[in-house]
Amino acid sequence: MSHEMFNANSNGALAPLSPPPRLLMGPGPINCYPRVLSAMSTQLVGQYDPVMTGYMNEVMQLYRDVFNTQNQQTFLVDGTSRAGIEAVLVSAIEPGDKVLVPIFGRFGHLLAEIAERADAEVHTIEVPWGEVFSPAQIEAAIKEVKPKLLAIVQGDTSTTMLQPLKDIGAICEAHDVLFYCDATASIGGNPLDVDAWKLDAVSVGLQKCLGGPSGSAPITLSDKFVKMVRTRHHVEAGIRDAHHEAARGPKIRSNYFDLPMIMDYWGEERLNHHTEAASMLYCARECARLHLEEGQQNVIARHKVAGDAMLAGIQAMGLAPFGDLNHKMYNVVGVHIPEGVKGEAVRETLLMRFNIEIGTSFGPLKGKIWRIGTMGYNAREDAVLHTLQSLETVLRMQGFNAPAGKGVDAALTVYAEAKAAGVADA
Structure with missing residues (x-):
């Protein structure tokens, strides 16, 4: 049943705002603190x-x-x-x-x-x-x-x-x-x-x-x-x-x-x-x-760890990142859509069944890559892990042979190494 069916009361009056609990893991906007x-x-x-x-x-x-x-x-x-x-x-x-x-x-x-x-x-x-x-x-x-x-x-x-x-x-x-x-x-x-x-x-x-x-x-x-x-x-x-x-x-x-x-x-x-x-x-x-309360360097470090974990997870799933990784933003990663996978169908399933939003792209990259963000309130371990596990499941639904659990395992390793190194809030 579509969410739109819940937007009116039985008497036809508009109901109070009640958006679904989306996890916004695209290139922005994101969930607010x-x-x-x-x-x-x-x-x-x-x-x-x-x-x-x-x-x-x-x-x-x-x-x-x-x-x-x-x-x-x-x-x-x-x-x-x-x-x-x-x-x-x-x-x-x-x-x-x-x-x-x-x-x-x-x-x-x-x-x-x-x-x-x-x-x-x-x-x-x-x-x-x-x-x-x-x-x-x-x-x-x-x-x-x-x-x-x-x-x-x-x-x-x-x-x-x-x-x-x-x-x-x-x-x-x-x-x-x-x-x-x-x-x-x-x-x-x-x-x-x-x-x-x-x-x-x-x-x-x-x-x-x-x-x-x-x-x-x-x-x-x-x-x-x-x-x-x-x-x-x-x-x-x-x-x-x-x-x-x-x-x-x-x-x-x-x-x-x-x-x-x-x-x-x-x-x-x-x-x-x-x-x-x-x-x-x-x-x-x-x-x-x-x-400033968290500390500027701590916030940047948190974004870097989240971005590194997402990148490692994507690669461990057999997906190829886009662009020059030496100059990748900490807070978003581009991912080549695998051959034979319907990119928009993956995004729609993630959104409507898993409540996770990832991004498409524009211009010469339209239909060729997804963009997955790890930023602000969503630059945190549980958001990264949930996104990776859900993406793996949806890809399997489309017939893509993603190694079971490898994406989450790779992300967990990045977080474990960061915590061992003393990175704040990793």
Whole structure:
């Protein structure tokens, strides 16, 4: 019997929400930490209540620690992770600006599209899906294009690859290029050191390793980036600053995503811009609190162990992982769909009979790989073991000769070795 049949009462009225108990083991979103769900139910206060502005200040400091930065301008953009991307790009780009986008998966194409919509002169370089760029490739493109901005994804869940960033910031600095990164899929489960890697702007979301729902986009901006976007003209309450207008560039095309206006809203002035999404702020605050309470290095280690265990289990079942494993994200693995196995039928059976969701893929990988995530609240041993055992059962139902129990055994070995090595919460 389908779940949809339970959505109405006998009198035809809609029933209360009662979604099935899914275990979300795809590339995101994932199951939220229980404490995050509780935080979202907290009662509201006014947006200028000193309690609320105090929470906003706490969120700014919490995310400085999450991002590993001293950037004053570290705050939330209300909206999904794409809202953070748009805010950075539309605020930074003036028509005709050169933007360089290295593409190694679907979300590089997204950055390029948003930059094009902001009327940038977009230049792209690409590697085959499953690979990443070397610093030398990026520097060569910067020398050729001479862009104002480099926009790159750190972890692209469409390919499960993690782009190394730590050498790119110095390259951008040497060539006077602003360095922006979308780290939505990687933050919290993989190292990200904003200041040490000389990143000028980073935007993320909550729905991956940070263990929250989609709907809030933490961002952080360097002083250099802030100085640049504050030269852009914008209108506050319909009043033009004529004295400074001549020194400013064209106004930012979006009111909602105008970063100088949002910075004034979060700053000491508290200039009205929008009504803060209070429940999502509570949520983002708790995501950061959990991350820092567990300890950033411990959280990353937990994600690495969970990812290693899932990878070992997949390989022990006779399945082939996708891409360059030297650059695989800790929190998601791509898996080639075996010949003769109906990939979508496997996903449907896992979802409808085992209550486990794994992901499909896009573009050149559509129908060729599954993507299995181990992130946030689900980067834990029981979730890994349950997913591996259930996948083995479903594959056997399709006639695939998976060695009985080998996947779970391999994952258990990874966890045992991690515990013996003293890895926290392994």
